[in-house]
Amino acid sequence: MTSHSDHATDLRLRIRIHFGDQMMGPGKAELLERIARTGSIAAAGREMGMSYKRAWMLIETLNAMFRAPVVDSTRGGPGGGGAVLTQTGQQVLTLYRAFEAEAVKAGLPHLTALQAMCVDIPDGK
Numbered sequence: 001m002t003s004h005s006d007h008a009t010d011l012r013l014r015i016r017i018h019f020g021d022q023m024m025g026p027g028k029a030e031l032l033e034r035i036a037r038t039g040s041i042a043a044a045g046r047e048m049g050m051s052y053k054r055a056w057m058l059i060e061t062l063n064a065m066f067r068a069p070v071v072d073s074t075r076g077g078p079g080g081g082g083a084v085l086t087q088t089g090q091q092v093l094t095l096y097r098a099f100e101a102e103a104v105k106a107g108l109p110h111l112t113a114l115q116a117m118c119v120d121i122p123d124g125k
Contacts, residue, residue, distance in 0.1 A: 017096070024065070029093060031058055032085060034048065039082045039083060067088075071085060072084050072086050
């Protein structure tokens with residue numbers, strides 16, 4: 001039987017911040033991180049198991065959400081394309097991740113108490 005302490009690594013908080021009808025959440029943050037690492041919207045989307053079109057749509061949404069674009073991209077072709085986070089994109093990602101970390105830290109006693117009230121699930125099912 002699995003103990004509550006074994007579930008500690010399963011405890012996580014997913015934060016979505018709504019700005020009117022727009023939203024910044026963990027998926028968009030992960031997409032930005034992967035674009036920063038790979039230099040490509042297509043590669044970042046592939047790593048996340050999403051279509052190129054879906055990744056582009058999310059970036060277009062993010063670019064429209066903020067006063068300045070979060071991702072700057074160049075079209076592909078003979079020289080190849082690419083994408084980079086702008087200064088705004090880096091700041092958005094940093095602020096989101098900092099907020100996320102602070103929320104987890106502040107809420108940990110409550111999350112742990114809620115977790116302790118959960119039933120054990122045998123064999124991780």
